[in-house]
Amino acid sequence: MAFDHRKYVAFKPVAKTDRRWPDKVIETAPTWCAVDLRDGNQALVKPMSVAQKTRMFELLVKLGFKEIEIGFPAASQPDFDFCRKLIEEDRIPEDVKIQVLTQARPELIERTYEALAGARKAIVHVYNSTSTVQREQVFGLDRDGIRDIAVNGAKLVRDIAARHPETEWTFQYSPESFTGTELDFAAEVIDAVSEVWRPEEGQPMIINLPATVEMATPNVFADQIEWICDNIKRREHISISVHTHNDRGCAVAAAELAVMAGADRVEGTLMGNGERTGNMDLVTMAMNLYSQGIDPTLDLSGMAEITEVVEACTEISTHPRHPYAGELVFTAFSGSHQDAIRKCLARRKDGEIWNVAYLPIDPFDVGRRYEEVVRINSQSGKGGVAYVLERDYNISLPRWLQIEFSKVVQREAETNGGEIDSLTIHRLFEDRYLKVHADWALRSYDLHRDEEGVHAEVSVGRDASPVRLDGHGLGAVEAVSEALEKRFGISIAVEAYDEFALGEGTNANALACIRLTASGRHCSAAALAEDTTSATLQALFSAVAQAVGVDMPKKEVEVETAGA
Known part of the structure; x- marks a missing residue:
């Protein structure tokens, strides 16, 4: 078989x-470093232009990133030129450190410092691969040879920086392919580099531990980070950074567990763009913290702008299910989900802790609207349909009518396929329940009490020839029903009746919904009017019309016209 699992071996855990990390809780955000302009850029089919890089850099600054890796200037002339552009045009805010990457090779380190000349603050990020497979199969070196590359690179980084005291330098070292490196050897190389840089004497130093290829479950990566934190020298003077990739789909989880294990800093990209399956997604991890009541120190409220810029610069579309940023992530099609969301939002008061079913955060916080939360298709139920009518048209339906009308909407969705928009839902409701035939339009009514209860005198029908009805009952509905039964020879049994006052500023101030059986036929109708009595009587007439036909019966009885 070509698909043969036996060619692989399980990663050996620590x-x-x-x-101790399983008992830890993240309480503050780590230091973030955005690597979109270097790691993200080198993974693109079509690398960013200078204009695209500039736009991405400005977005990262706007979001609040204080450390931004802008390129690999010694390996690429466009990266070199972009670095010079930012410095010479004074585009870097005073509180932002730019970071550049270089291999631990003398000519590349020299060129890197040329690119950084005149920068106020800069991080020089030097690396060499330390993993077993790279040592044995790529470089053909033993441990001493790999360690010497790191040490010699660290010395040159230190010495050239000393020639440029006008810049505030931070040194960063990465044992590339850290996850595939024996932990004791990784610690040995890290200690050798810190011996050169001497962070305890005041030189800011970062050790970046990359999962260059994600090789195991996030808990194993957390063990590796905690082991390094416990075993390297000068730990209290060193910032521990992680840079996780998403080969196993766990980059965010691995970074979160790494912070629990002692990491101080996290590198990643917006939306997780990066080589192979991508880098750690800064948006997802920062929003995860936000959802737990932790200040992420980044302003991600303009999610639409973020996705727009990332898509324009990377030419990669955002998946509609991408956490927090995708078009559909705050959308509920399921009927039970829609019903729960509607009820929770109706109960919630301003200023309360967010606690809404199926919505981990308030969509408003990232610039989304409640209109996008509930969308209707054939899978939707009564809650979603009711929510749309409430949200867009201020129409609240009783539960029995929610159930009934949702079936109308579902049939429409099944017939036409796809999503049913708000206008279509309202049209269906009007056609099925609100539409009033001229023969059954309420013209006038007079209700008053006498010794028999309520006496109703009602005029219904066309302006030219309205029908006058009168009847008695315990209430208005019963009195008019009695009048209809008497005049048209039908039997009416009201099964459900609800009326609602609508909000201010609407043309209609009341909604009435009624379900009845007339001459053995089940009928439902609703009506909007300026007052609840008018709405109630019109709903009653519209429901009866469904049972006896929309044309007003003329033959069963003698019709009295107004003024006769």
């Missing part, structure tokens, strides 16, 4: 019995 032999660790004193792990």
Whole structure:
């Protein structure tokens, strides 16, 4: 078989019995470093132009990133030129550090400092691969040879920086392919580099531990980070950074667990763009913290702008289910989900802790609207349909009518396929329940009490020849029903009746909904009017019309016209 699992071997976990990170809780955001302009850019089919890079850099600054990796200037002339553009045009805010990457090779390190000349603050990020497979199969070097590359690179980074005291330098070292490196050897190389840079004497130093290829479950990566934090020298003077990739689909989880294990800093990209399956998604991790009541120190409220810029610069579309940013992530099609969302939003008061079913955060916080939360298709139920009518048309339906009308909407969705928009839902409601035939339009009514209860005198029908009805009952509905039964020879049994006052500023101030059986036929109708009595009587007439026909019966009885 070509698909043969036997060619692989399980990753060997860390032999660790004193792990503490599972009991830790993230309480503050890590230091963020956005690497969209370097790691993200090198993964693109079509690398960014200078204009695209500039637009991405300005977005990152606007969002609040204080450390931004802008390129690999020694390896690419466009990266070199972009670095010079930012510095010479004074585009870098005073509180932002730019970061550049270089391999631990003398000519590349020299060129890197040329690109950074005149920068106020800069992080020089030097790396070499330390993993077993790279040592043995790529470089053909032993441990000493790999460690010497790192040490010699660290010395040159230190020495050239000393020639440029006008810049506030931070040194960063990455043992590339850290996850595939023996932990004792990774610690040995890190200690050798810190021996050169001497962070305890005041030189800011970052050790970046990359999951260059994600090789195991996030808990194993957390063990590796905690082991390094426990075993390297000068830990209290070193910022531990992580840079996770998404080969197993767990980059965000691995970074979160790494912070629990002691990491101080996280590198990633917006929307997770990066090589192979991508980098750690900064938007997702920062929003995860936000959803737990933790200040992410980034302003991600303009999610539409973020996705627009990322898509324009990377030429990669955002998946509609992308966490927090996708078009459909706050959308509920399921009927039970829609019903729960509608009820929770109706109960919620301003200023309360967010606690809404199926919505981990308030969509408004990232610039989304409640209109986008509930959308209707053939899978939707009564709650979603009712929510749309409430939200867009201020129409609240009783539960029995929610159930009945949702079936009308579902049939429409099944017939036409796809999503049913708000206008279509309202049209269906009007056609099925609100439409009033001229023969059954309420013209006038007079209700008063006498010794028999309520006496109703009602005029219904066309202006030219309205029909006058009168009847008695315990209430208005019963009195008019008695009048209809008497005049048209039908039997009426009201099964459900609800009336609602509508909000101010609407043309109609009341909605009435009624379900009845007339001569053995089940009928439902609704009506909008300026007062609840008018709405109630019109709903009653519209429901009866469904049973006896929309044309007013003329033959069963003698018709009295107004003024006769």
